[in-house]
Amino acid sequence: MKAVLDHVGIAVSDLPAALAFYRDALGLHVEPPEDVETQHVRAHFIPVGGSTLELLEATAPASAIARFVEKRGPGLHHITLSVENIDAAIAHLKTRGVRLIDQEPRPGAEGARVAFIHPAAAHGVLVELKQPARRSASAPSWPTAESLRVQRHTIGDLEVTSLYDGYFRLDGGAMFGIVPRALWQKKVAADERHRVLLAMRPLLIRGEKTVLVDAGLGDKDSEKFRDIYGVDRARHLDDALADAGVAADDIDVVVATHLHFDHAGGFTVRTPGGRIVPRFPRARYTIVKGEWEAATRPTERTRASYIPENFVPLLDAGVIDFVSGDEAVMPGVRLQRSGGHTMYHAMVWLESGAARAVYPADIVPTTAHLPNAWALGFDLYPADSVTAKAALSADLLTTNTLTFFAHDPVHAAGHLVEHHGVRSLRPPS
Numbered sequence: 001m002k003a004v005l006d007h008v009g010i011a012v013s014d015l016p017a018a019l020a021f022y023r024d025a026l027g028l029h030v031e032p033p034e035d036v037e038t039q040h041v042r043a044h045f046i047p048v049g050g051s052t053l054e055l056l057e058a059t060a061p062a063s064a065i066a067r068f069v070e071k072r073g074p075g076l077h078h079i080t081l082s083v084e085n086i087d088a089a090i091a092h093l094k095t096r097g098v099r100l101i102d103q104e105p106r107p108g109a110e111g112a113r114v115a116f117i118h119p120a121a122a123h124g125v126l127v128e129l130k131q132p133a134r135r136s137a138s139a140p141s142w143p144t145a146e147s148l149r150v151q152r153h154t155i156g157d158l159e160v161t162s163l164y165d166g167y168f169r170l171d172g173g174a175m176f177g178i179v180p181r182a183l184w185q186k187k188v189a190a191d192e193r194h195r196v197l198l199a200m201r202p203l204l205i206r207g208e209k210t211v212l213v214d215a216g217l218g219d220k221d222s223e224k225f226r227d228i229y230g231v232d233r234a235r236h237l238d239d240a241l242a243d244a245g246v247a248a249d250d251i252d253v254v255v256a257t258h259l260h261f262d263h264a265g266g267f268t269v270r271t272p273g274g275r276i277v278p279r280f281p282r283a284r285y286t287i288v289k290g291e292w293e294a295a296t297r298p299t300e301r302t303r304a305s306y307i308p309e310n311f312v313p314l315l316d317a318g319v320i321d322f323v324s325g326d327e328a329v330m331p332g333v334r335l336q337r338s339g340g341h342t343m344y345h346a347m348v349w350l351e352s353g354a355a356r357a358v359y360p361a362d363i364v365p366t367t368a369h370l371p372n373a374w375a376l377g378f379d380l381y382p383a384d385s386v387t388a389k390a391a392l393s394a395d396l397l398t399t400n401t402l403t404f405f406a407h408d409p410v411h412a413a414g415h416l417v418e419h420h421g422v423r424s425l426r427p428p429s
């Protein structure tokens with residue numbers, strides 16, 4: 001069994017005293033805490049090389065950490081070993097007669113699957129085995145139900161919900177441009193057809209109006225298309241809207257970041273009679289004029305990404321409002337042209353009271369794309385993407401802004417943080 005130390009959990013009873021040692025005396029960086037509400041635990045993460053120390057603080061008397069501290073005092077609570085295949089690891093341990101707490105893996109944080117080995121078998125140490133979500137990207141056991149869940153946030157007066165329209169797959173090399181596979185495959189697993197798993201995550205904003213940003217792939221595609229792109233819409237936008245308590249005719253405005261099929265496919269729908277009509281019957285559709293021109297006059301390079309039936313029927317129905325790419329959609333919501341991915345690709349900013357959020361769409365489609373230089377091979381103007389991302393990141397690292405990811409298979413949103421030049425995501429607060 002190949003195992004890598006993932007983290008060491010330390011139960012603390014006096015957090016300020018623990019911080020005085022780990023942060024102030026040792027001089028280690030302590031990341032903002034994360035609450036694991038189901039466990040009544042607040043975890044403070046301290047990155048140390050390839051692994052992490054976790055200071056675990058009980059938030060309620062019922063917490064296992066509170067009981068641990070009461071019984072044994074503060075100290076080493078558990079160690080976590082990361083394994084490639086947790087099912088194989090458990091099966092192996094069973095054949096060796098090792099006493100387990102979990103006979104089967106159970107869901108852990110961030111889509112991981114975890115199982116505990118009994119301390120009696122591990123010489124007094126509680127050992128957790130963990131299979132991180134990323135490693136199983138090509139495996140059928142991917143935790144779909146867990147990561148495709150609507151997530152509601154409040155941004156000032158706006159209620160913002162990350163939706164989903166299922167998964168698809170794109171060639172890994174094309175998703176990471178000039179980044180060598182040796183680097184990107186440390187973050188993302190490719191399947192046997194060299195594709196990486198991506199989610200489609202449109203954004204719902206409820207304020208003065210009800211606004212939908214992008215609409216995923218929709219369901220007009222052929223069997224062949226769905227095979228090429230590994231489309232998995234077992235749970236799709238209709239489910240997400242239902243989860244969010246919104247009906248199709250509640251949508252007032254649909255905003256397009258751009259018109260690629262994985263963002264605009266859900267703008268239209270085929271009727272039982274075979275006609276293609278706007279999917280949101282009451283909505284006006286906000287489309288950047290320059291992007292429309294690019295989409296309706298594609299080049300050989302761009303043709304595969306633009307499918308006319310996703311947007312031309314909107315023009316026929318007279319429901320499009322063309323915009324320049326830098327304007328307000330409603331109070332608190334505005335478009336900002338980024339360029340890069342396409343000449344007129346736009347990001348969406350949400351600003352209400354002191355709160356801010358951004359939907360950068362394909363400028364930062366997943367958390368794997370956080371480094372400035374990690375631009376997509378699909379980008380038509382990659383140097384502009386890097387410039388746009390650099391400006392965006394400088395903003396995100398100095399402000400408390402929630403970032404939504406259009407394609408991350410695991411993370412719908414989070415706050416960008418940087419430590420020793422390495423960027424990562426802090427969960428939404």
Ligand SMILES: [Zn+2]
Nearest residue numbers: 258260341362
């Ligand atoms: Zn795109």
Ligand SMILES: [Zn+2]
Nearest residue numbers: 260262263362
């Ligand atoms: Zn996209």
